[in-house]
Amino acid sequence: MNAHEIIAAYQRAGQGQVFAFWERLDSASRADLLAQAAEIELAEIESLHRTLGVGGGAAALRLNELQPAPCTRLPGRGGNVTAWNRARAAGEAALRGGHVAAFTVAGGQGTRLGFDGPKGTFAITPVRGKSLFQVFAEKIAAAGRHYGRPLHWFILTSHANHEQTANYFSAHRFFNLDRNRVHFLRQGRMPAVDFSGKILLETIGGIALNPDGHGGSLRALHRSGALDLLKSEGVDTLSYFQVDNPLVRCIDPAFLGFHLLGDSEMSSKMVPKVYPEEKVGLFCLGAGQLGVVEYSDMPPAMQRETTLDGRLRFDAGNIAVHILAREFARRMATGGDGAALSFHRADKKISGVDAAGRPVEPERPNGIKFEMFVFDALSFARNPQLVETSRADEFSPVKNAEGVDSPRTAREDQLRQFARWFRAAGVGIETDATGLPSLPIEVSPLFGYDEPTFLEAWNKLSPPPVVSTGMYLE
Ligand code: UTP
Numbered sequence: 001m002n003a004h005e006i007i008a009a010y011q012r013a014g015q016g017q018v019f020a021f022w023e024r025l026d027s028a029s030r031a032d033l034l035a036q037a038a039e040i041e042l043a044e045i046e047s048l049h050r051t052l053g054v055g056g057g058a059a060a061l062r063l064n065e066l067q068p069a070p071c072t073r074l075p076g077r078g079g080n081v082t083a084w085n086r087a088r089a090a091g092e093a094a095l096r097g098g099h100v101a102a103f104t105v106a107g108g109q110g111t112r113l114g115f116d117g118p119k120g121t122f123a124i125t126p127v128r129g130k131s132l133f134q135v136f137a138e139k140i141a142a143a144g145r146h147y148g149r150p151l152h153w154f155i156l157t158s159h160a161n162h163e164q165t166a167n168y169f170s171a172h173r174f175f176n177l178d179r180n181r182v183h184f185l186r187q188g189r190m191p192a193v194d195f196s197g198k199i200l201l202e203t204i205g206g207i208a209l210n211p212d213g214h215g216g217s218l219r220a221l222h223r224s225g226a227l228d229l230l231k232s233e234g235v236d237t238l239s240y241f242q243v244d245n246p247l248v249r250c251i252d253p254a255f256l257g258f259h260l261l262g263d264s265e266m267s268s269k270m271v272p273k274v275y276p277e278e279k280v281g282l283f284c285l286g287a288g289q290l291g292v293v294e295y296s297d298m299p300p301a302m303q304r305e306t307t308l309d310g311r312l313r314f315d316a317g318n319i320a321v322h323i324l325a326r327e328f329a330r331r332m333a334t335g336g337d338g339a340a341l342s343f344h345r346a347d348k349k350i351s352g353v354d355a356a357g358r359p360v361e362p363e364r365p366n367g368i369k370f371e372m373f374v375f376d377a378l379s380f381a382r383n384p385q386l387v388e389t390s391r392a393d394e395f396s397p398v399k400n401a402e403g404v405d406s407p408r409t410a411r412e413d414q415l416r417q418f419a420r421w422f423r424a425a426g427v428g429i430e431t432d433a434t435g436l437p438s439l440p441i442e443v444s445p446l447f448g449y450d451e452p453t454f455l456e457a458w459n460k461l462s463p464p465p466v467v468s469t470g471m472y473l474e
Helices: 003-012 027-039 042-050 081-096 132-147 162-171 216-223 226-232 253-261 300-304 326-334 374-380 407-424 451-460
Strands: 100-105 153-157 182-186 189-191 201-203 209-211 237-242 266-272 282-286 289-293 316-325 344-348 367-371 385-388 441-443 471-473
Touching (some): 003 027, 081 132, 081 253, 100 216, 132 153, 132 162, 153 162, 162 182, 182 216, 182 226, 189 367, 216 374, 237 253, 237 326, 253 316, 253 385, 289 374, 316 326, 316 374, 326 374, 407 441
Parallel strands (some): 100 153, 100 237, 153 182, 266 385, 441 471
Antiparallel strands (some): 237 316, 266 316, 282 289, 282 316
């Protein structure tokens, strides 16, 4: 469409205010504004406007119909050891066959951390200060080496951090990964609207646009051609995780195996909630479908319900680690069989310009942002599998600058994990009552990325080194 047609389409849709300052813009700014305007699907905004109270997946379920989600428990917590072994073998076979790729969502704004740069470049390991991206790169490299098939790695970026992310990888020579196997996908954007559905301007020549949520990752996989690339490479399974969790097992054969043996299109990991009011989304069944209910949507009495054995009835916390079948991602992205993620609304303070073009810094929410959540896809998936994992081994997100889920807690949780591995190898390490070692130590994922691989590598060291302050094993 040319400029005239785009402007006319906006006027017909009642969104002519987007071009209110057209006469004041130079030609470069006009081109930028047109490019932004062309990115937006006006029909989508119109339908969101009509249904502003949108929710998606489980959020739309009736609370009184919710049931706890069935889950494969860890061995030692009721899980069947034979089933875990079978699953691990199936996952390992898929990895040896080269059928798995890694997928990190890193398009978020990271407002709570307040770090100036893409969150993945944040230094997080306790001794070497490796970045989150380096930790994942080394885990993915180690898995590729272990199974004899290097993996493709897809990283979801946003318009705001795409260049910086790609430059960061170039500057660090892709952490020795094959650069042809590391792919950056820019996610889509959604405009913010005011409470009457009018698209807001950030400047006189720019629309207030935000990333479309981690659910936008599915559209981005399709639009970027990533799904076609995967198909041509014989990869049918994606291991999905967030950029903020240094403990994550980027590639977990047992989890992959449960997904594959269960003939599932999407599977998720859960950790039991620690206390009833913990702020974590909960996997639940509603009308027979698996979904995630936000903690804020579940009444406190329901959060506190217990079973006869004293466990919380709704205890399956979402840690945002999923497996996606490639063709399921395509179906979700293209709307095949009516599958589509809904947008969620969030009322926010949106800085911008008023009708006269003057800057506005609102003191209370003045508009709505729209995001899709990837976990809403579960309710469209065939045979979704929910698998328990251990929080200590796999979940310590960096969300806030201080306090809970901060760089400090994530570094301490890594130290506790390294100390457990050393202890399992028979090395006496002094710790406090929480398992935190008194010496800073660090294990590179290239040495060992979980307890079994650590023990395998440690037992080959002869003689084993003396553990000392600042020790780094590579
Ligand atoms: P969060 O919900 O923690 O949001 O994202 P955030 O934007 O990173 O941080 P805050 O809320 O502004 O402090 C969870 C994961 O989803 C990714 C993030 O990068 C993170 O890995 N994400 C989130 C996207 O990739 N795109 C989005 O639009 C939103």
